[in-house]
Amino acid sequence: MFKSRNPAITLVVALAMIGGAIGIGALSVARADGNELQRLSDADVIATMDKAALAHDETLAGQAVDELINRWETADRNVLLKVATDSSYTMETRSIMIDMLVGDGAQLTDAERAMLVDTDFEPELKARILATATFSADDADLLADFAVRSDIVGFQAFKKLTEIDATRAEMLAHQVLADPQKASDLQISAALKSLVRTGSLNRDAAARSEFVLLAVGIAQDRAASSEVRDAAVFALAELREIDAITALIGARIEDPVMMAGAIDQNYDVLAKSLVGKPTAAQVATVVTAMELHPVKDLAEPLRQARTTLTDTALQNRLDRVLQLMETEGVDGNIKWTEN
Amino acid sequence: MKKFLVKLMAPAVALALVMTATTTATPAEAATGNQGYAVYRDGVFFGYTWHSAFLDDPHWNTTSSPVIHQAGSGYVTWASWSSFLGGKNYVGTYRPKTAATSANRDNFQYMARLLRNEQIGYNVAYQVYYDTSTVGTWVDASEVSSMRCDGVVEYVYEWYGFRVYGSDTRWDVTKGDYWNRDAHGGAAVTPKSQAQSYLTLVTTSLP
Numbered sequence: 001m002f003k004s005r006n007p008a009i010t011l012v013v014a015l016a017m018i019g020g021a022i023g024i025g026a027l028s029v030a031r032a033d034g035n036e037l038q039r040l041s042d043a044d045v046i047a048t049m050d051k052a053a054l055a056h057d058e059t060l061a062g063q064a065v066d067e068l069i070n071r072w073e074t075a076d077r078n079v080l081l082k083v084a085t086d087s088s089y090t091m092e093t094r095s096i097m098i099d100m101l102v103g104d105g106a107q108l109t110d111a112e113r114a115m116l117v118d119t120d121f122e123p124e125l126k127a128r129i130l131a132t133a134t135f136s137a138d139d140a141d142l143l144a145d146f147a148v149r150s151d152i153v154g155f156q157a158f159k160k161l162t163e164i165d166a167t168r169a170e171m172l173a174h175q176v177l178a179d180p181q182k183a184s185d186l187q188i189s190a191a192l193k194s195l196v197r198t199g200s201l202n203r204d205a206a207a208r209s210e211f212v213l214l215a216v217g218i219a220q221d222r223a224a225s226s227e228v229r230d231a232a233v234f235a236l237a238e239l240r241e242i243d244a245i246t247a248l249i250g251a252r253i254e255d256p257v258m259m260a261g262a263i264d265q266n267y268d269v270l271a272k273s274l275v276g277k278p279t280a281a282q283v284a285t286v287v288t289a290m291e292l293h294p295v296k297d298l299a300e301p302l303r304q305a306r307t308t309l310t311d312t313a314l315q316n317r318l319d320r321v322l323q324l325m326e327t328e329g330v331d332g333n334i335k336w337t338e339n
Numbered sequence: 340m341k342k343f344l345v346k347l348m349a350p351a352v353a354l355a356l357v358m359t360a361t362t363t364a365t366p367a368e369a370a371t372g373n374q375g376y377a378v379y380r381d382g383v384f385f386g387y388t389w390h391s392a393f394l395d396d397p398h399w400n401t402t403s404s405p406v407i408h409q410a411g412s413g414y415v416t417w418a419s420w421s422s423f424l425g426g427k428n429y430v431g432t433y434r435p436k437t438a439a440t441s442a443n444r445d446n447f448q449y450m451a452r453l454l455r456n457e458q459i460g461y462n463v464a465y466q467v468y469y470d471t472s473t474v475g476t477w478v479d480a481s482e483v484s485s486m487r488c489d490g491v492v493e494y495v496y497e498w499y500g501f502r503v504y505g506s507d508t509r510w511d512v513t514k515g516d517y518w519n520r521d522a523h524g525g526a527a528v529t530p531k532s533q534a535q536s537y538l539t540l541v542t543t544s545l546p
Contacts, residue, residue: 053463056383062526065464069525091412092463099462099485104517105472124413128460131484134470152414155458159481189456197481230456256369260442261449293442330442333499335477335513
């Protein structure tokens with residue numbers, strides 16, 4: 001792993017005591033190499049990375065990051081906790097400590113919960129914990145308390161609450177969307193994501209219909225921020241339901257990139273709508289979608305659907321879009337189809 | 340929800356849910372100029388040479404926020420050209436080695452905006468960081484907890500199959516796997532090497 005060290009690097013190693021909360025020695029930011037770093041303690045490697053980055057010593061900083069990655073799963077947790085809570089380190093370094101503490105499925109410990117509830121602990125780092133850590137059902141109250149906040153901490157907490165307590169997340173989402181004037185853009189964005197990600201809308205057509213109408217309205221609302229408008233389109237696209245993408249295509253929002261991306265994300269959903277004996281309206285929807293963003297994978301389903309059409313005008317449109325798909329179409333992206 | 344709905348729907352949102360046969364959609368204004376390409380500036384960026392951003396506008400001066408980038412603090416965001424430069428020098432505009440169509444570049448922009456909408460923080464160590472214990476076959480944008488500036492470029496292009504950095508078996512940073520994530524970490528790839536070795540230069544003039 002990351003053995004691409006430059007052997008020609010001149011080695012002038014100097015240990016420098018940099019003091020601070022954990023009283024450690026760090027390699028000089030002048031010059032060092034990977035071998036020297038390997039002999040350092042976890043604390044010293046971290047300090048070396050931090051200082052080298054601040055000194056714009058890209059060689060040493062890069063080596064120290066590599067060495068830290070080598071220790072990702074073995075580094076001393078006490079050292080990681082100390083650095084994470086030590087404001088003399090850069091936010092970037094402290095963020096990495098949090099990744100090492102709570103990443104990859106590690107259960108949240110009381111020490112990390114203490115950081116979350118510490119009113120002096122930086123919100124950016126709280127958000128980092130919320131975005132990265134694995135929470136259990138026992139943490140639902142904690143997350144719900146944070147999720148009502150209007151800032152980035154609230155946004156990340158909302159997303160996590162959605163994962164572990166869908167019912168509470170949905171309730172909160174409905175509260176936010178019922179009175180959006182009192183909600184921040186981040187809260188509205190999180191609420192839209194939450195309602196889609198619990199999966200309940202995929203199971204409840206009536207609720208989905210109401211949501212689709214709401215989200216399309218937001219996407220078209222020129223008074224709304226780009227943050228919120230985009231969130232609405234992303235939510236509709238992420239639903240991956242034919243009624244949602246049909247509504248979006250029909251709404252013709254003004255942003256061609258958002259339309260194109262949403263159609264791309266739903267290429268297989270559109271293809272499935274052509275299976276069997278699609279109505280002329282269903283075929284027209286797909287033709288419109290392909291006019292906006294051609295995807296080659298829909299060519300054959302459209303050719304099949306053409307045989308069911310009696311409307312000459314629609315047939316002509318379909319023929320034209322098939323040519324467009326052939327010359328300018330993109331391949332369907334299977335990554336969108338994973339549940 | 341209804342209250343919100345009433346408020347938003349007041350201007351009478353007319354959904355044309357049923358397309359007519361003769362209503363040809365105006366083709367999307369597919370990416371123009373240098374939209375969907377990656378731009379780089381020199382200087383060291385938290386230990387890495389150069390800094391990268393993603394061009395969301397056709398040109399550097401089309402709007403006041405032409406790029407999307409991970410600035411090193413905060414979250415993936417839209418930014419001004421001067422904010423991207425940070426007092427350093429623009430060095431070039433790059434595209435994937437496999438040429439991308441306008442439709443591809445629309446997709447690139449969509450994904451960059453999606454990363455922005457997910458409020459993804461900065462990561463010093465990895466291009467793209469996520470929980471390998473829960474990730475699926477592919478790393479959805481919603482699963483990314485943090486990323487580096489060059490990770491934005493790497494993720495966007497490789498989500499759509501445009502290879503940037505990496506070995507034949509581990510090049511796709513959007514494939515969810517511990518070793519895959521690891522292969523895109525540390526100094527194995529930097530913004531500078533990403534641009535110079537794994538992308539194609541479009542122009543050194545202002546995009």
